[in-house]
Amino acid sequence: MGKNQPGYFGEFGGRYAPEILTEALEELxxxxxxxxxxxxFKKELEFYLSNYVGRPSPLTFAERLTKHWGGAxxxxxxxxxxxxxxxxxxxxIGQALIAKFMGKKRIIAETGAGQHGLATATVGAMFGMETxxxxxxxxxxxxxxxxxxxxxxGAKILxxxxxxxxxxxxxxxxxxxxxxxxxxxxxxxxSAIGPHPFPTIVRDLQAVIGKEARxxxxxxxxxxxxxIVACVGGGSNAIGMFTAFLKDKHVAxxxxxxxxxxxxxxxxxxxxxYGKTGFLxxxxxxxxxxxxxxxxxxxxxxxxxxxxxxxxxxxxLSQSKRVDYRMVTDEQxxxxxxxxxxxxxxxxxxxxxxxxxxxxxxxxxxxxKKDLIICLSGRGDKDVTEVLRLLGEKSK
Amino acid sequence: MSKIKDLFESGKIKSAFIxxxxxxxxxxxxxxxxxxxxxxxxxxxLELGIPFSDPVADGPVIQRAVARSLKNKFxxxxxxxxxxxxxRHKKDVPLVYLTYFNPIFHCGIExxxxxxxxxGVVGLVIPDLPFDTKESEVLFQELRKRDMDLIHLVxxxxxxxxxxxxxxxxxxxxxxxxxxxxxxxxREFSVDLKERIRFxxxxxxxxxxxxxxxxxxxxxxxxxxxxxxxxxGSAIQRIIEENGHEFPKAKQALAEYIAKIRVAIP
Numbered sequence: 207m208g209k210n211q212p213g214y215f216g217e218f219g220g221r222y223a224p225e226i227l228t229e230a231l232e233e234l235x236x237x238x239x240x241x242x243x244x245x246x247f248k249k250e251l252e253f254y255l256s257n258y259v260g261r262p263s264p265l266t267f268a269e270r271l272t273k274h275w276g277g278a279x280x281x282x283x284x285x286x287x288x289x290x291x292x293x294x295x296x297x298x299i300g301q302a303l304i305a306k307f308m309g310k311k312r313i314i315a316e317t318g319a320g321q322h323g324l325a326t327a328t329v330g331a332m333f334g335m336e337t338x339x340x341x342x343x344x345x346x347x348x349x350x351x352x353x354x355x356x357x358x359x360g361a362k363i364l365x366x367x368x369x370x371x372x373x374x375x376x377x378x379x380x381x382x383x384x385x386x387x388x389x390x391x392x393x394x395x396x397s398a399i400g401p402h403p404f405p406t407i408v409r410d411l412q413a414v415i416g417k418e419a420r421x422x423x424x425x426x427x428x429x430x431x432x433x434i435v436a437c438v439g440g441g442s443n444a445i446g447m448f449t450a451f452l453k454d455k456h457v458a459x460x461x462x463x464x465x466x467x468x469x470x471x472x473x474x475x476x477x478x479x480y481g482k483t484g485f486l487x488x489x490x491x492x493x494x495x496x497x498x499x500x501x502x503x504x505x506x507x508x509x510x511x512x513x514x515x516x517x518x519x520x521x522x523l524s525q526s527k528r529v530d531y532r533m534v535t536d537e538q539x540x541x542x543x544x545x546x547x548x549x550x551x552x553x554x555x556x557x558x559x560x561x562x563x564x565x566x567x568x569x570x571x572x573x574x575k576k577d578l579i580i581c582l583s584g585r586g587d588k589d590v591t592e593v594l595r596l597l598g599e600k601s602k
Numbered sequence: 603m604s605k606i607k608d609l610f611e612s613g614k615i616k617s618a619f620i621x622x623x624x625x626x627x628x629x630x631x632x633x634x635x636x637x638x639x640x641x642x643x644x645x646x647x648l649e650l651g652i653p654f655s656d657p658v659a660d661g662p663v664i665q666r667a668v669a670r671s672l673k674n675k676f677x678x679x680x681x682x683x684x685x686x687x688x689x690r691h692k693k694d695v696p697l698v699y700l701t702y703f704n705p706i707f708h709c710g711i712e713x714x715x716x717x718x719x720x721x722g723v724v725g726l727v728i729p730d731l732p733f734d735t736k737e738s739e740v741l742f743q744e745l746r747k748r749d750m751d752l753i754h755l756v757x758x759x760x761x762x763x764x765x766x767x768x769x770x771x772x773x774x775x776x777x778x779x780x781x782x783x784x785x786x787x788x789r790e791f792s793v794d795l796k797e798r799i800r801f802x803x804x805x806x807x808x809x810x811x812x813x814x815x816x817x818x819x820x821x822x823x824x825x826x827x828x829x830x831x832x833x834x835g836s837a838i839q840r841i842i843e844e845n846g847h848e849f850p851k852a853k854q855a856l857a858e859y860i861a862k863i864r865v866a867i868p
Contacts, residue, residue, distance in 0.1 A: 222703065224659040224729050226757040226782060228764065368665060374656065381658045386783030388759060485704045485730065486656060498676050499708025501655040 213402030216525060218518035223401040223488040227381070230388045235403040237308050242410070247303065254299045255414065258332070259289050261296075263415075265422040265579070270549045277569035278432065278576040282552070283419040285443060285583050290325050292555065292584025293415060293443040298325035298394055300411035302333050305392035312336040312391040316380040318345055318373035318439070319510035319557065320352025321584055322396030327361035337361035340380045342372035345509045352588050370503040373439075373513045377487050397440025398517030401488030405517050412446025419579055420450045427577065433458040433568050436581035437561040438531065439475065439511035441520040443583035452528060460568055461520065462560040464506035465533030471496065475504035477516040478524045478531040486514070492521040507536035507596065508556035508589070532567075534560040540600075542566065543586065543593060555584040556593070604751050605696040605724045606647065606774040610809045610830065615646055616868045618775075618831030619822075620811055621860060622700060623838050624651035624664065626671030628846040630684050635849070636842065636856060637688035641695055643857050644864030648688070649727065649833065652681055652701035659729035661786030663836040666843060678709055682721045689722025698725040698753065698774075703737065711737075715744050725751035725774045733768040742771040753777050756802060758792055765805055775809040775831060776802060780816065786836050788815030796828050803830075819866035826867040834863065 213219050221231060241247040255261040264287060268280040285293040298315075305313055313335050317323030323339040330337030339356050343365040346353045356363050369375045377399075384393040395404040398412070416434075423431055434451055436444035438461040451457045466474030471494065474480070481492030486501060494502045494514040504514040523529040534542075543559035546552060554562065558581075565580045572578060586593070609615070621640050625633045640648060653671040657664060674680075689697055699718060706714050706728070718726075726745065731738050733754050742752045751774030756765060758781065778799060780791045792798070795812070802810045812825050813833030826832050841859055845852035 220735060221732060222730050222735065223732070225732060225755045226659075226759050226779060228732060229759045229761055368669070369655070378656050378658050382661070382784045385659070388782060482708075485702070485707060487658065488730070493704075495704070495708065497708075498678060499654075499705035500672065500676055501704075 213406065215519040215522035218491050218521040219402060219405060220490050221401040221488060222485050222490060224385060226385045227388060227401070230384070231401055231403070233308065234304070238304060238403055238407055241304060241307060247307065251300055251303055255296065259295050259299060260287065261414065262418045262422070263287050265419055265426070268550050271546065274549050275566050275569050277574065278572035278578045280565065280569060281423065281431065281577060281579040282582045283415060283447065283579055285415060285581065286552065286554065286585035290321070290328050291587065292321040292325070293412060293446060294322040294325035294396060294584070295328065296414055296446070297396065297408050297411045297442060298322065298329045301392065301394040301407065302329040302335065305335070305394070306333060308392060310390060310392040312338070312387065313394050314338045314340065314380055314383050314391055315394045315396055316340045316373065316376040317396060318342070318376070318512055319508065319555070320345065320349040320356065320588060321510065323356045323363070324352050326394050327356040327359035330361055331359045338383065339363050340366055340376040340383070342370070342376045343367045344371040345373065345376070348592050349509050349588055351591070372509065374501065374504065381487065397442040398445045398519060399440045399487060399489060399515060405489065405519055408442050409445045409449060409519060412442050413449045415443065415446040415581060416448060416450030419447065423577070423579060430454055430457055431577040431579045432572055433460060433578045434581070435460040435462065435561050435565040435568060435578065437462045437511065437557045437583060438478070438516060438520055439464070439513050439557065440515070441517035443581050445517055445519055447581040448523070448529065459529045460564050461529050461531040462534050462564040463531055464508060464511040464560060465535040466505040466507070467536055471502045473505050474533070475506045475511050475513060476533045477514060478520060479533050481516065489518050491515055491518040492524070507539055508560065510555065510557040511560065532564050534563040538563045540593065540596060552582070553586040553590070554582055555586045556589045558583045604749055604774060606751050609646065609696060610775070617826035617829060618646040618809070618811060619644060619864055619867050620647045620649055620831050620833040621645050621838050622649040622651060622833060622835035623842060624653055624667040624671050625681055625684055626653055626674050626676070627667045627842055628670055629674055630680050632846070632849055633684050634687040635853060638691045639853050639856050640860050641688070641692040643860035645695060645860065646831070647696045647698060649698045649700050649835070650685060650688070652699055652705060654702040654705055657702060659784055661784040661836060663839050663843065664785050667839045678717065682717050685721035685723060693722070696724045697722050698727060699723050700727040703728050703731040707737070711741055711744055715748055715750065719748050719750060723750070725753050727753045727755070727777055729755060733771050738771065755779055758782060758798065765802065769806050772806065772808055775811045776806055777833065778802060778810050778812045778829070779814045780812050781814055785814050787817040791815060795825070799829050819862050822863045823866035832867065
């Protein structure tokens, strides 16, 4: 691989994984290359997306929110209405099919907020595959509902206690499992991260979000929106939303990343703002690290954004300035979580609440008669207990 | 000529004993003493781990060692200071660093190599930097300029094509990963271990040293019968873990263990 070869987005991306995984990554790359062109695979994927996931997801005009914010017209791409309640299922179904084509009988996954773990456990149950989900012990606590659902679906949850016991450690542990069981197991990476070809596969499988949003909006309004917004942790819903609009130069694109508690290292997960180029979990990307190249623990009120790295394509889109990435603090996200819930009757995931905050500013800047689509990446049932706890703390 | 090549071509050893431990566990000054103890009791090459926060190729024992080390303030100046002290103790034993690529990249490849060489290090093992990356090529060229070695890992899953391809940028020795998975003590190894090592010896004109999972004198004795060297990490690290809080005891246990393994290797 070289700088301009597949797997790189500008200087970012590539394959920096332990040698033991190389053959599996090469097998995955060549299988995916074939499947991408296979009518049978496409047909099967489309079948499950429409008959199991419930696609296309609606594009909803948010009338009350539009009035409330008093700026651009707000549209919501409703990934929260997918089966399992988030965009993660698009990728999990696709990768489970790839695993099936490769003859792998066991699937593993890492999960932060639990949505990817839930999606993987769901497809594991549906395809009859042995499923193991690595989840940070801290996340098992704060996302307990999802952890319970995962177990109920027949998957095994392995809580990871190392380090900060969140998504970064769960990812490392999943990679170790894969190294041990590489011949029988497919690792369903949950975000647009990891060694090549994962960022490309995840992007392609999530691109359905943006493709649908673009054509739904065009059909209803006979034009394209002025702006789109999505939240970014690893960045899979965002890259899925953005891909269809990247060439539309007049469509402004915004990403919302977790500003957490503040700008100090350890207080946030704002990789695109504070990250430096480095190597983590098999890819070259922007990473929150200290002056000696040690990875700094990330923080976010949202377990799904709590990751010190970001998908390499986002690093490239940030560097090339095609996408404007902005930070949203925990408090701002919490405020938006309630505002959207009470105004529009939709409880968004805490991750998505970050996107809503950026969207509110952008909508005001754009002004009336302009249009903005927010990728509503998932619903917030999983966050209700945590939000109530935080609001309780705040009111003390 | 590289010091590692010198060692293997000298005819002084039949099979090399290559112990590993993580610098800074439980602290940097104890690491100096552990290094000296290991050298005194019979290491042919010493592999020093530079801790990295996310060691994906390592099992639980080394992960815990890294976590303990990083509780101390990590700095390259400490790493190089400790390395120099260990090197000064026995200058004829080649020192090798094992670390992940991010800290090296962050330090700057040239700066890192200059300081590593100055500290007595003659080679690098980097588990997450495949040979077919641009960065590995740059690193290899820079190492060559300094007569230092780039030691690549070959695994039971490495294809013949990859093994052929990595020959061009491999020097020192090949680190043969004896089993699937991560570092850590094991009871059994893959049945074709001997054949794989023989095949590698025929394909790559470099010494083949086996690591990942070796811990007992019996295993060391058996595998060193057909490998050019054996690498032991987790078992050593476990001794430090279990006794590190009591320095003299840790030193004693380490000395005994190293001596036992040394005797087992022909």
